[in-house]
Amino acid sequence: MRYPDVLRFARDAAAGYPLRTGLSVLAMAIGVAAVVVLTALGDGARRYVVDQFSALGSNLVIVLPGRSATGGFSPANALTTTPRDLTIDDAFSLGRLPLVRRVAPLAAGTSEISAMGRLREVVVAGTAAPYIDIRSFRMAQGRFLPEADWNRGAPVAVIGSKIQEEIFGNRPAVGELIRLGDRRLRVVGVLKSVGQGLGMNTDEVVFVPVSLAQSMFNTNTLFRILIEARSRDEIEAVKAEVLAALKARHGGEEDVTVITQDAVLATFDKLLRALTAAVAGIAAISLAVAGILVMNVMLVAVTQRTGEIGLLKALGARGTTIRNAFMAEAAMLSLVGALTGYGLGLFGAFVLRQMYPVFPAYPPDWAVIAALGTALGTGLLFGIMPARRAARLDPVQALMKH
Amino acid sequence: MSVIQLVGIERVFHLGDSSVHALDHLDVAIEPGEYVAIMGPSGSGKSTLLNLLGLLDRPNVGSYRLEGRDVTTLSPDEQAEVRSRRIGFVFQSFHLVPRLTAAENIALPMMLAGIPGAERDSRVERALKDFGLDQRSDHRPDQLSGGQRQRVAIARATIMQPAVLLADEPTGNLDRATGEDVINLLEALNAKGMTLIIVTHDQKLGARARRQLEMEDGRLKHDSARDGARPVA
Numbered sequence: 028m029r030y031p032d033v034l035r036f037a038r039d040a041a042a043g044y045p046l047r048t049g050l051s052v053l054a055m056a057i058g059v060a061a062v063v064v065l066t067a068l069g070d071g072a073r074r075y076v077v078d079q080f081s082a083l084g085s086n087l088v089i090v091l092p093g094r095s096a097t098g099g100f101s102p103a104n105a106l107t108t109t110p111r112d113l114t115i116d117d118a119f120s121l122g123r124l125p126l127v128r129r130v131a132p133l134a135a136g137t138s139e140i141s142a143m144g145r146l147r148e149v150v151v152a153g154t155a156a157p158y159i160d161i162r163s164f165r166m167a168q169g170r171f172l173p174e175a176d177w178n179r180g181a182p183v184a185v186i187g188s189k190i191q192e193e194i195f196g197n198r199p200a201v202g203e204l205i206r207l208g209d210r211r212l213r214v215v216g217v218l219k220s221v222g223q224g225l226g227m228n229t230d231e232v233v234f235v236p237v238s239l240a241q242s243m244f245n246t247n248t249l250f251r252i253l254i255e256a257r258s259r260d261e262i263e264a265v266k267a268e269v270l271a272a273l274k275a276r277h278g279g280e281e282d283v284t285v286i287t288q289d290a291v292l293a294t295f296d297k298l299l300r301a302l303t304a305a306v307a308g309i310a311a312i313s314l315a316v317a318g319i320l321v322m323n324v325m326l327v328a329v330t331q332r333t334g335e336i337g338l339l340k341a342l343g344a345r346g347t348t349i350r351n352a353f354m355a356e357a358a359m360l361s362l363v364g365a366l367t368g369y370g371l372g373l374f375g376a377f378v379l380r381q382m383y384p385v386f387p388a389y390p391p392d393w394a395v396i397a398a399l400g401t402a403l404g405t406g407l408l409f410g411i412m413p414a415r416r417a418a419r420l421d422p423v424q425a426l427m428k429h
Numbered sequence: 430m431s432v433i434q435l436v437g438i439e440r441v442f443h444l445g446d447s448s449v450h451a452l453d454h455l456d457v458a459i460e461p462g463e464y465v466a467i468m469g470p471s472g473s474g475k476s477t478l479l480n481l482l483g484l485l486d487r488p489n490v491g492s493y494r495l496e497g498r499d500v501t502t503l504s505p506d507e508q509a510e511v512r513s514r515r516i517g518f519v520f521q522s523f524h525l526v527p528r529l530t531a532a533e534n535i536a537l538p539m540m541l542a543g544i545p546g547a548e549r550d551s552r553v554e555r556a557l558k559d560f561g562l563d564q565r566s567d568h569r570p571d572q573l574s575g576g577q578r579q580r581v582a583i584a585r586a587t588i589m590q591p592a593v594l595l596a597d598e599p600t601g602n603l604d605r606a607t608g609e610d611v612i613n614l615l616e617a618l619n620a621k622g623m624t625l626i627i628v629t630h631d632q633k634l635g636a637r638a639r640r641q642l643e644m645e646d647g648r649l650k651h652d653s654a655r656d657g658a659r660p661v662a
């Protein structure tokens with residue numbers, strides 16, 4: 028029997044029992060769709076996080092006050108009781124290190140903004156001029172905080188796009204006076220919208236000079252110091268340099284934590300990849316279940332078509348021909364199911380993207396290939412047994428069943 | 430040379446402890462172009478014999494030569510090849526594939542034999558015409574009458590131009606008139622030289638054959654060829 032004839036015969040046989048065929052195609056489709064959608068979700072989460080970290084700025088090194096718990100035990104640690112705070116002077120001193128391109132201090136708190144008769148709560152970030160370049164933000168109107176002595180901030184503010192929208196509407200905000208807590212500040216610029224960021228939404232932040240923020244919140248500590256290395260290759264060197272410099276400033280105690288964007292990113296990336304793979308694995312179980320269903324459907328088909336198999340043998344069909352025909356049918360069920368599922372999965376991912384536009388829910392290539400491969404593989408694997416059973420039927424017995 | 434030569438054929442079925450000799454010491458030779466009716470009571474081994482002749486079953490003992498060739502020792506694939514090219518089957522219950530049209534059912538043996546589509550189409554077209562089915566080519570079996578179904582089955586059985594046509598109660602599911610048509614059709618094929626072997630319960634039908642084989646308990650009770658008396662067809 029020619030191969031096109033085998034395929035046509037198998038197709039007609041599958042089409043001859045629409046309910047049975049439909050159900051096994053559906054099972055296979057659900058399995059593949061589950062893999063596609065779930066991995067799209069997992070990989071979307073990974074991409075989202077990676078994007079967010081990248082949005083923090085390139086070559087970023089971040090200093091946090093306090094020794095990180097993961098730093099392990101060290102004698103110096105054991106002797107200290109309270110870590111020293113990070114100060115504006117600490118931050119400023121780091122700017123003189125050779126491998127450091129830019130430094131920005133960051134102090135943060137919440138307050139209320141009021142202007143044009145409107146009032147709302149905002150996050151206040153105290154920082155300095157280099158901040159905008161470190162974070163790669165753009166201005167929508169005006170300018171960012173002016174270059175100035177970090178210890179003597181002018182009464183100015185830069186507002187996020189959402190605040191501009193909510194307080195000023197369509198009117199220009201630059202030059203307007205606002206009240207922030209008990210301070211009166213002049214708006215010098217509005218940031219371009221950057222959307223949701225990790226931790227805080229920059230569109231809803233008011234930026235003020237760092238010393239102003241500290242006096243507003245009655246503190247002289249920093250929340251973070253952001254450092255930009257000269258190049259990606261120097262990130263580790265910068266980290267060491269910064270640690271050494273701060274240790275020297277803090278009386279020989281290593282009481283800060285320095286994290287690099289790369290390290291955090293790599294950890295998240297690994298974590299979310301593993302999560303995606305795990306989710307794909309769980310979804311793949313449904314593919315195995317679908318494979319078993321295809322096997323059952325084919326076993327039923329063999330039983331139901333026993334008379335036909337006997338007839339085919341009487342008409343001169345070889346065992347291999349009958350086996351091929353049934354294998355082709357199983358493969359077709361799996362293939363159509365897999366492709367339908369792939370389409371459904373892509374549609375599902377599309378719907379997800381429509382519902383959450385910031386979420387890049389695309390299934391990774393490896394998941395698509397693995398899902399289609401597993402679907403076809405299980406379909407064929409589980410098709411072997413019924414097909415062999417059909418090929419081995421005794422023709423006389425088979426012909427009596429009609 | 431005989432088209433079929435059976436020597437010392439035995440076929441035993443084992444059912445638990447007991448065994449049934451469905452065929453017992455059978456020696457038969459059938460010449461090319463013969464018209465043979467196999468008759469006998471139910472359970473006498475007629476179908477078993479026909480299945481054996483059609484290579485659907487193997488004897489436990491004895492030799493079967495088809496067109497001079499010992500076919501009992503062939504491999505399953507070689508036997509399938511012989512069934513495909515040299516043997517045609519017609520069944521009491523037609524055995525048409527329900528999802529295939531009349532034309533597709535007729536083409537089935539050629540498809541299994543790997544004959545190209547173009548040749549299949551032309552041969553099916555001729556067969557449809559020869560068997561008076563040209564208006565029915567696209568009909569499925571459930572859209573055909575019993576007589577039409579059996580005609581499709583006969584067209585299918587003869588499309589590969591076999592040496593031997595085996596029919597097990599071909600009129601068993603048909604009314605008298607339709608059965609008569611089917612028998613006429615088979616006899617016409619025999620008249621063109623095809624060896625025809627029919628199993629039947631019907632004495633009248635059996636009497637139309639040029640030779641009768643009477644079976645009883647797996648043995649050949651009577652072979653009209655050995656009387657020398659041949660009934661007039």
Ligand SMILES: Nc1ncnc2c1ncn2[C@@H]1O[C@H](COP(=O)(O)OP(=O)(O)OP(=O)(O)O)[C@@H](O)[C@H]1O
Binds near residue numbers: 472
């Ligand atoms: N597969 C089998 N297993 C066991 N016994 C069988 C089998 N096939 C046939 N037999 C037995 O062999 C004997 C002959 O059966 P066979 O079908 O050849 O009879 P038959 O002459 O065709 O009868 P009928 O006229 O009823 O069709 C019977 O006794 C039957 O029970």
Ligand SMILES: [Mg+2]
Binds near residue numbers: 475
């Ligand atoms: Mg019988």
